[in-house]
Amino acid sequence: MEMHDICEAALMEGSQLVLATAVYVEGHAYRKQGVSMLFTKDGSMIGSLSPGCIETDLALRAEDVRRSGKPQLILYDMRPEDDLSWGENIGCGGLLHILLEPIVGDLKWKLTQMKLYLDQGHSVTIRRKWNAQKQEVHHCIEKSGNSVSTKDDRIEGLYIHTYHPKPRLLIIGAGDDSITLVKLAASTGFRVTVADWREALCTKKRFPNVALLVGFPEEILRAFQVREQDYLLLMSHQFPKERALLEQLQHSSYRYLGILGSRTRTSRLLEGLPPFPHLHTPVGLTIGSEGPEEIAVAIAAELIAVKRNKTAVHDYAKGAYSDADSRNCARGGPKSAHG
Structure with a gap:
């Protein structure tokens, strides 16, 4: 604690x-x-x-x-x-x-x-x-x-x-796959804010005991005021909205930026944008995770590793990333030129 x-x-x-x-x-x-x-x-x-x-x-x-x-x-x-x-x-x-x-x-x-x-x-x-x-x-x-x-x-x-203050984690996307991750992140030392433009999803009933932000990308970032030690995670599955968020984040400083999605999708998402520092994509440690609960564990583990200044070691030689493009959800191979 x-x-x-x-x-x-x-x-x-x-x-x-x-x-x-x-x-x-x-x-x-x-x-x-x-x-x-x-x-x-x-x-x-x-x-x-x-x-x-x-x-x-x-x-x-x-x-x-x-x-x-x-x-x-x-x-x-x-x-x-x-x-x-x-x-x-x-x-x-x-x-x-x-x-x-x-x-x-x-x-x-x-x-x-x-x-x-x-x-x-x-x-x-x-x-x-x-x-x-x-x-x-x-x-x-x-x-x-x-x-x-x-x-x-x-x-x-x-x-x-x-x-030190608990690091702030902004999770953009209030879908069902965020629920387990929010609980894990809050219990492992992060001050969690969940943000979404879909008001019906972004509720206290679904996400108790964490801060909520409802609004479009520019409204979310204006209200949150991104700081140098903040953690940001894009998992809304809404391509145009995430692209708008990334365009707004170009000149921000932060500790961690994770994007949930396959390498192919993320490549399209980042197309034409300058390199983003501290980018983790596909997001999460490579533990062979499947399904929202296991994926949440992989992402939470990566957040903790970054917080503790630890570097995860990945075994590229054994093909640990062969299915990352199909399900996105644990880190699936060498980082792109942006990460």
Whole structure:
């Protein structure tokens, strides 16, 4: 779960929540440094820090934090030499510093401010200074463009982490094949907007909990205001409308542009237009996907790979792309001159 989601949940759930944050991670661990989760008064959890290794113990400690109103810094040493003390089910490894904090007063205000910055598309750096003697945490937050995640060994108890806003994904096309993809993208850290000129398809009933835009291509792009870190996906199956969108996108900057369709169709769609940067077509990783659900998985996997700055390796020699022109839907071979 992204920090954006944690902030939103913390402010919506009400009072008596406890925030757990992996402020320092050394060695192998299931989740990375800076990740957070919430413990509610009724004992339920929002998010996770491990595959279930430490949450039960943390829940008990979170109850102590809730009752006392005092934060706690917990160390879990799960490196191999100490694994016997945890038993065979630990599965995580590594050294974890987990900070448990009641969401009250200054911290609640800081999370409100953090959510505001993230909503506006800004990265946020939070510095936590842990005072073990007083059992207090001092927080400082600021807008930031640099990625920082560290424990400052020069200053005892100082933990620094930078959180980035959830990337925006604009899916143009509200057909049935978009429904599964929207759910996957929203659950894997994207702020999803679904856009279409067909009002009957672009509804909250079909796409709950995501933003909707109804309008023609120029209206959609005017309302969305494409930014450099945005992800765009054309899957309306409406050739003239997608051509109009691409003509409008010629001078825009973005992180990802995916086009659902065979190489032949996409070639016609791009004919006469200048090369588009960051173009993925046919869209999706090559996993032999068939049908809307599998295709959605392939596309979501590609979106995650781009977000994590990972490059998928494709095996051209084994003919993995032989049927891409017929069904379009996973990446089907070498990219065109546009991609």
